[in-house]
Amino acid sequence: MKPGIHPDYRLVVFEDSTGGQRWICRSTITTKRSTTWEDGKEYPHVLLEVSNHTHPFYTGSMTIIDTAGRVERFNKRYGRRDRG
Numbered sequence: 001m002k003p004g005i006h007p008d009y010r011l012v013v014f015e016d017s018t019g020g021q022r023w024i025c026r027s028t029i030t031t032k033r034s035t036t037w038e039d040g041k042e043y044p045h046v047l048l049e050v051s052n053h054t055h056p057f058y059t060g061s062m063t064i065i066d067t068a069g070r071v072e073r074f075n076k077r078y079g080r081r082d083r084g
Contacts, residue, residue: 012044016051
């Protein structure tokens, strides 16, 4: 492998902001945040809006997760339409 062309592959703490679950795994993602893990060491920290802990496909619950107001904007623009 050529030196200096690959991203930094390191341990990163991911946190699901909805459910509060945290886990550590290797990643090349860049972030300015950092946090202290259970082992007392400091690692880069990434907040996720949805993960496998809270996604309806994995949890089996059908909840609408709308962080940017997209559903309200759609309903305001098009409204509810009855077919018939």
